Amino acid sequence: MSIQQSLAPLLGKQADPVAAGYHLRELAAGDAPAAVAILAQLADDPATLQESDPAIIGALLRVVHDLLIKDRAEQTDSMLGSLEPDVIDQIDRSLPAEVSNRHLLLHLLSLQRTDKALRVLVQILNDRPPTDWMDAGLVLSPLMQHDDWSVDAVFPEVLKSLSEPALAASLLDLANYLVRSGRVQSHPAAGMLDGLNELLGEVSRRLAFFEENPRAFGDDVPTVQKRLGEAVALAVSLCDAVALIGDESSIAKLNQTVALRHRRVQCEAAGALAKLGDEEGRKRLVELSEDPAARLRAIAYADELGFGDEIDPQQRTDQATAEAEMALWLSQPHQMGVPPTSVEVVESRRMLWPSFDSPVDVTLVRFEYNLGDRCYSNIGMTGPATYTMSCDLADMPVEDIFAIYAGWHADHPDIFTVAADSFNEAQIRVMEGFQQHLQHLGYEDIRPAMLGLFLDERAGMFTASREGTECVVATDGLETIDHAIAGRNRPLGPADLFNLYKGRKMLRTFNS
Template identity: 65%
Template sequence: MNAGYHLRKIAEATGPAAGLATLAAMVEQSGAINQSDPAIIGGLLSVVHTQLLQAPIDEVAVVLAKIDPQVIYQVESTLPDQTSNRHLLLQVLAMMRTAASLGILKAILIDRPPKEWMQAAQILSPLMQNDDWPVDALYPDVLQCLIHPSLAASLLDLANYLTRKGRVDEHPAVEQLQALNHLLGEVSGRLGSFEDNPRAFGTDVETVQNTLGEAVALAVSLCDAVGLIGDESSIGKLNQTVELRHRRVQCEAAGALAKLGDDVGQERLIELAGDPAARLRAIQYADELGFGDEIEEEYRTDNANAEAELALWLSQPQQMGVPPTHIEVVDTRRMLWPSFENPIDVFLVRFEYNFGDRVFSNVGIAGPTTHSLAADVADMSIDDIYAIYAGWHAEHSDIFTISVDQFNEAQKRAIEPFAQHLQHLGYDDIKPEMLGFLLDEQAAIFTGTRDNTQCVVVTDGLETIDQPIAGRQRPLGPSDIFNLYKGRKMLRTFNS
């Protein structure tokens, strides 16, 4: 029996009822599933997860209550090796938040821990968003999973959360303090080795980012945990950790030291407030611990906060991974912005990475969101930088694009007048890329040349915008030019 084929047919339906039916079918065909292609089964798990959560948010609990946790255990235990998305089943157990579902979740985590720390965070995230679940269904037994790097940070984060919320009388890992101190020393040593030799974590970018992200997450969680436990035996390892160059880790270690009454921690937090990548957390710790008035007021301004938000965003492993060497607000305006009802402050922030033999720079945004586009926007006008980010940030069901390889016959006809308009304006070598829809208006996106310069161009027949792409390392793409077009329209309309 081809389990993949039959189960995919079941999964073609939508809605929670289809998800429940698919789970039941997977139990019935457990033997066949075990022999199926892991990629097909992994895709099916994603479908089931989506189906179960397609109910209105206030009805999800009703849907989940219809699932016997043993059904999920049966399905998970029969999945073939290398099946992707198995963590989605475990997240469903966490979302159920019953003693039975959490008991099964604990058993699976102990026997078959997830392979990636981001998966572990996704599994446990529902428990950090709700306070109606029995803590003793997981803790302290689940802490035996601290030996698994993929689980350690998330389990400690959840234990730290429970401690802060007052849901436990003492930190769940207090009995493991000696082991936590030892683990903190190990991960600090590992991060120190990485700082001395970045190739210590691997030779390809993805491996390095994943390994670094896991190590940083664990170091942060450990510092937070030992700080909350509050035993002076942790000071030695925290002093080792606070000397690392990674700003987030350094800040968490300083915060933990300050909680333990160590002067080094307090001094380092005051110093770190001057570093944009660590500023927000350092100020938060200083305020919580009662010495926030020792931090300079210049680090509490709106501009300082905007620089800090973007520096922290850039420092994430999935972005640049390290803080910029220079960052500053270049413009700020109070304006109406997509998806906001009232005017808000929007900040444009220029940042720079000096790598010695080359410099990487761009302009990002802070305020309504924190982001930096992949395309280089630094030499655009200030008005257009605001516009391209407004267009990127806007979301609406009637605002979308269709790429040329997806055109139907009507769309092929619709783009022709736009191409003719560009020819009349003097553009050559015109190649259609996208058709854009902005509420009840249409615009077409092309590549072409004008005055012998290759460019990307958008037009609606009345307004035409182009940007050169020849000779640029990070030129605007078709989606970027459409974002610029719609952002200009939106900001003109909102702020006229």
């Protein structure tokens, strides 16, 4: 079947969204040459593309992008190089409104990195910029991973888009990278310093207003998070840019920025002030090293600028570093979004751990959010990874907390689960045997949840009750674990219990 025939059910007003899934799966089984042919066909019929279903086209762009970048084999790179930038330009001009994944087309131009591809990319960014700052970051990321492209093909023309909120931070990050890597002698935006200072002041005012009235950024959580993330990213990039340009005219706006409550922005502004020789910036960095959420960056800046000896040595201990890693992780937009009220190391051990050949330091950190009339706390892990479970671990024995994180971190093709509604006949028989074992132990109201397969072992996860208390139970016929779920706000679920089950076994085996 030709590419034209394969695409016909996906394009135009008559495309069936239900059938589209089947045809997209067929296309996804193709290769890089097929992806190039798909793009050429889309560019040849802009009118049909324009009237197509945005959801279907967005999915098609994802398929094409995946085919062109998967495994990055020699043939794939060759086919990517053969792709005409004008084809992508034509498609981008013709995409239906609200289509998703258009940034993936622009990413292909960045991956090409030829002068023509980059000039087309710059023109698209100036004419039709991305509307999401994370999408913009992906588009430009290849240019910070390679140095085989012409700076003149991008700068200064692309700086016309600095007024675009979703694009400004990524453009400045790229310009900052060029300075740090030594590819340019002066900052590409140095001639726009007055505008950068003014923009920094404006972003700082917006963030200050947000701190007083979070609803200023929107009425729903996703909108607020998007706009806050965009503003923070731009403030950070601006602080870095003006520090690299190195003109004292930026100090006033940086002093405005360093007064904000956002730890990351404070730290970047203080670092920029210190680079410009401002004593207050230097003092603020030393103060910020005492704040777990800002500690790691503050120490890094102080070391870089030659006054790291002014940092209290207690802020560099393993315990202080673990607390800082947890606070920083929790502060990320995709986690809690704000630093915890307090963090405290519960216990740290050096042990053999899943996926590591040698012993590693594993630290459990208790964190707390004081929310006025209520409090949220839990225990997270740092070391092999930084992570916190959504279920409440606060009252579990320390040995089991280490175990549940070890089970979560284990990654092996022979470790997986099968949900109860997907059991085959053999798995049903295995679970029936486990259920009978639990009945003999006195459990009642036993309901299968999932079967866990752990290398050569199998364990059943159930919900049940024992002595009138609802609980989740794991058993392999020899070892049985249960945890009460009644009356708990964030109880362990069956998947959490499987993590505990396999984590116990692995840590016993590794560290006996």
